[in-house]
Each structure stands twice: as C-alpha cells, then as structure tokens.
Amino acid sequence: MALPTLRIGKYEIQYPIIQGGMGVGISWENLAGNVSKNGCLGVVSSVGTGYRYPNYVKLKDGRPVGSKYIHNKEALTRIIKDAKEIAGGEKAVIGVNILCAITDYDRVVRDSIEAGANIIISGAGLPLRLPEYAEGSDVALVPIVSSARALRVICKHWKKKYNRLPDAVVLEGPLSGGHQGIPYEDCFKPEYQLENLLPEVLKERDMWGDFPVIVAGGIWSKEDIEWYISQGAAGVQMGTRFVGTYECDASMEFKxxxxxxxxxxxxxxxxxxxxxxxxxxxxxxxxxxxxxxxxxxxxxxxxxxxxxxxxxxxxxxxxxxxxxxxxLGKVETGLFFSGSNGYRIKRLVHVKDLIRELVEGIPSGQEIPQEVDLVKT
Ligand SMILES: Cc1cc2nc3c(=O)[nH]c(=O)nc-3n(C[C@H](O)[C@H](O)[C@H](O)COP(=O)(O)O)c2cc1C
Incomplete structure (x- = not known):
C-alpha cells in the first residue's frame, strides 16, 4: 500500500513519519534537516543545545552553566535555521521537541517560535500551558501522551482555558527510547503497550475532534507502519532507527x-x-x-x-x-538512550535510504542498495 500523507495543522507531510526529537545532540540540524528534505518531518531537539555551540555559552568544567546556557537560545536558533537550510530553505517544515520538564520551558517555547519552528512536539510531563506560551503564533502544537487519560486532561484544559485543541497527538508506548510517561511497573503491563493503548486514545480523540493520532515506540518497518495505520493511527514517530544513520548528529561512539x-x-x-x-x-x-x-x-x-x-x-x-x-563521544561516562529495537541496528545507512525502505518496503529477496560501512569493532 502507498502510505498516506500526514496533516498536522496547516502542514501536509508527504509521508506519515515523524523523526522523534532526541535530546542532547542526537537530533539537531543534520538529522532533522535531512529527514524533512526526504519527505518526512524532521524534529530538532531543544534540549542541551549549549553543547552544540560551546563558544556561544558560559562553561564551567566544560558544562554549560545554568538553564540559559544549557538550553541556549542562540544555539537553538542556529540549529533550527540550519535544519531548514538543509531541508530546502525558509519554506521547509521543521519540528522542535521540547521536554516539559526542562528549566525555562516557557522561554524555550518562545525561542523556538522566534527561530522559525513550524511544529512544537512536547512531552515528559503534560504540556498544559503550552498554548499560552505559544500565543500569537501559528505554530502547530503536538503533545506527547502515554494514555487516553493524559490526552483527556490536556484537551479539557486547552479547550476550557484557551479554546483550542492539539493539532495532533503523539501516543508513545513503553518500547520507545528515552523517557517514558508512566511508572516503571506499568511499562510491563499489557494495558500500557502501544497496540492496546491506541484504541482507547482514538476513542478519546473522537470525543474532542479529528486531529491525527501518531504512534511511537518500537516501530521498525513499513509493515509496522501499515499495521498501525490500519488500526486508525495517522502516522508514526520513530527515534531509534534514525540514530543508525550517517546524518544523525550523535557522535560515532554513540552509534x-x-x-x-x-x-x-x-x-x-x-x-x-x-x-x-x-x-x-x-x-x-x-x-x-x-x-x-x-x-x-x-x-x-x-x-x-x-x-x-x-x-x-x-x-x-x-x-x-x-x-x-x-x-561528546565519551563512552565511559556517557548515557546512551535507545528504544527496545536498538540491537537490530547493524550498520549505518543514509536517511534517504532508510526513508525509502520505510515507504517502499524491501522487495523480497533483496535489500535496497546503500553504502555500507560496518562500524562494528
Ligand atoms: C537517543 C534518544 C533520545 C531521545 N530523546 C528524547 C527527547 O529529548 N524528547 C522526547 O520527547 N523524546 C525523546 N526520545 C524519544 C523519541 O523522540 C521517540 O519518540 C522514540 O524514540 C520512539 O521510539 P523508537 O525509538 O522505538 O522508535 C528519545 C529517543 C532516543 C532513542
């Protein structure tokens, strides 16, 4: 089947695939720019941007000092502008991921909008005041949730307080890389697995409107994408597979x-x-x-x-x-996030080949041609 397009607010994405925002240096301009250039939605992370341009910020022991410098406006602005440049210029669509939990969340939302973010995707907590911080702009707002209940709380609050609803929602299950939205024990319960959460979240969405529900966590192949679309999802958000690309901004040691x-x-x-x-x-x-x-x-x-x-x-x-x-590629002291599928990455591929594989599938018996570089030691 040919995959449908994905509409988020006024933006129509050619393929229904979002590259999830990945904090501290995994998805910055190179990954996000190349993903958007190839027909999906590239998402820049706003977290820890001081590491990208240390010469912009105040450092102590090599670390950005305080929230102003760790989540730095000048660095984020340059990352967003460069991502757009790579993706094709001013008109390119770039998302920005902002964790609700970061210090200066409201300021980073405003910084992102000022720098030209088209879509803000925000989780790790409930982004209840996001519409307030984005007021006066036409940026699309996309919360990340881990349950139907969380979506209900957000819709209820946004509708009552701001008379608006999300432009889309990302439903993230516990196989995803990075932070989860539920306690440890719940991550193993059947009722919190992505495939079981989706019907409830679709039902909740139907109570409020028809914005797209995008699923995330453990999605690997075109078959996975097609299955979730057949179950009512409008698209997928994928993180881990994009780490296995040449264009990913992570260090080679991370890969x-x-x-x-x-x-x-x-x-x-x-x-x-x-x-x-x-x-x-x-x-x-x-x-x-x-x-x-x-x-x-x-x-x-x-x-x-x-x-x-x-x-x-x-x-x-x-x-x-x-x-x-x-x-920074310090293997001894670094913390390496990965989705549960990380072990399935065997080599690096180019973003354009990965996206081709995800939208066209792999013809049986052969692999999509790609430059192979075994980095396994
Ligand atoms: C290395 C890494 C870092 C991540 N950092 C963030 C982040 O900063 N903010 C966020 O909302 N999600 C983060 N995620 C989650 C991704 O955006 C995405 O939703 C998730 O990886 C999807 O699951 P998958 O990895 O199985 O494809 C991260 C994931 C990975 C693998």
Whole structure:
C-alpha cells in the first residue's frame, strides 16, 4: 500500500513519519534537516543545545552553566535555521521537541517560535500551558501522551482555558527510547503497550475532534507502519532507527554503542527526571550501581523535577552531564538512550535510504542498495 500523507495543522507531510526529537545532540540540524528534505518531518531537539555551540555559552568544567546556557537560545536558533537550510530553505517544515520538564520551558517555547519552528512536539510531563506560551503564533502544537487519560486532561484544559485543541497527538508506548510517561511497573503491563493503548486514545480523540493520532515506540518497518495505520493511527514517530544513520548528529561512539548493543542490554533505567528512561547498559550503569559514577555537581540545572541535583544524587547521576558526555563521544561516562529495537541496528545507512525502505518496503529477496560501512569493532 502507498502510505498516506500526514496533516498536522496547516502542514501536509508527504509521508506519515515523524523523526522523534532526541535530546542532547542526537537530533539537531543534520538529522532533522535531512529527514524533512526526504519527505518526512524532521524534529530538532531543544534540549542541551549549549553543547552544540560551546563558544556561544558560559562553561564551567566544560558544562554549560545554568538553564540559559544549557538550553541556549542562540544555539537553538542556529540549529533550527540550519535544519531548514538543509531541508530546502525558509519554506521547509521543521519540528522542535521540547521536554516539559526542562528549566525555562516557557522561554524555550518562545525561542523556538522566534527561530522559525513550524511544529512544537512536547512531552515528559503534560504540556498544559503550552498554548499560552505559544500565543500569537501559528505554530502547530503536538503533545506527547502515554494514555487516553493524559490526552483527556490536556484537551479539557486547552479547550476550557484557551479554546483550542492539539493539532495532533503523539501516543508513545513503553518500547520507545528515552523517557517514558508512566511508572516503571506499568511499562510491563499489557494495558500500557502501544497496540492496546491506541484504541482507547482514538476513542478519546473522537470525543474532542479529528486531529491525527501518531504512534511511537518500537516501530521498525513499513509493515509496522501499515499495521498501525490500519488500526486508525495517522502516522508514526520513530527515534531509534534514525540514530543508525550517517546524518544523525550523535557522535560515532554513540552509534557504535547502539550497533554493538545486545537485546538484553536495552533496559529501563532510573532517571532524575522522575520517569524511567530506556537506554543501554554500559560501564556508567554499572558504576552507578557501585556508587562510582562521576559526582553530581548540577552545573547546568537542566530539568525542574531534579530540584537542583537533589534527585540526581538519589539516582546516582546527573542527566545533563551524562547525556552531554554521550554526545561528546565519551563512552565511559556517557548515557546512551535507545528504544527496545536498538540491537537490530547493524550498520549505518543514509536517511534517504532508510526513508525509502520505510515507504517502499524491501522487495523480497533483496535489500535496497546503500553504502555500507560496518562500524562494528
Ligand atoms: C537517543 C534518544 C533520545 C531521545 N530523546 C528524547 C527527547 O529529548 N524528547 C522526547 O520527547 N523524546 C525523546 N526520545 C524519544 C523519541 O523522540 C521517540 O519518540 C522514540 O524514540 C520512539 O521510539 P523508537 O525509538 O522505538 O522508535 C528519545 C529517543 C532516543 C532513542
């Protein structure tokens, strides 16, 4: 089947695939720009942008100092503008992912809009005040939810307070990479698996309007996409597969960690954000267990729920520093997020070939031609 287009607000995306925003350096201008250039929606992460342009920001021990510099306006502006440039210029459509939990959330929403974001995608908490922060702009607003209940709370609040509804919603299941929206135990319950959440979320959506429901978490192939579309989803959001591309902004060390990961290495980890996060068991995780992980200094003050390093001390690591190290290619001290499918990535491909595979499928018996570069060591 030919995949349908995806409409989000006034934007029509050629293929119903969103590349999920991936924080601290995994989806910046190169990945997002190339994804949009090839007919899907590329999404820049607004988190930790100070790492992209250290010369724009104030540093201490190599870390951006405080929320102004870790989630930096000048760096984000340049990333968004460059993503658009790569995607084809001013008219290109680029999304920005903003975690509700970050410090200065409202300011980062405004920074994104000022820099030309077309679509804001926002989760890790309920983006209840997002319409207020986006007031006066025509940016499309897309919350990420993990349940029908969360969608109901958002729609009820947005309708009552701002007389508006989401332009689309991303429903994320617990196989996804990075932070989850539900407690650890729930991630294993059948009722919280993506395929079981979708019917309830569609029913909830129908109570409010006809905005698209986009599913995320564990989606790998064209068959997966077609199946979810046959179940009523309007499209998919995918993260992990895009990490396995040459264009992904992550360091080569990050890509090697994911390529070398085994199925059992990808687990749910504790995070100072207060939700479990799916990532890869590396030396850091063992050091955290043994109490020998790098000291928590809270230089960047990156997320509100961490309470200036208090939660970080409890879980044994600073999330900004550890994700920052993964971006910098420091394998020993980096934190490497991955969806449950990460172990299936065997080599890097180009974004255009990955998208071709996802929209055309692989003809049986042969693989789509692609430049192969085995980075496995
Ligand atoms: C390395 C990595 C970092 C991520 N960072 C974020 C983030 O900063 N904000 C967010 O909303 N989602 C984040 N995600 C989730 C993705 O946007 C996407 O929804 C998810 O990866 C989909 O599941 P999949 O990886 O199985 O395709 C991240 C995922 C990965 C793999």
């Amino acid at each position: 090697k960690v994911i390529i070398n990961a085994k199925k059992e290495d990808i687990v749910l980890l504790k995070s100072p954000v207060g939700y479990p996060a799916r990532g890869i068991v590396t030396k850091l995780i063992k050091d955290i267990e043994n109490g020998t992980a790098p000291e928590v200094k809270c230089i960047s003050n990156c997320v509100v729920p961490c309470n200036h390093g208090e939660e970080a001390k409890k879980v044994g690591y600073c999330i900004a520093d550890r994700l920052g190290d993964a971006y």
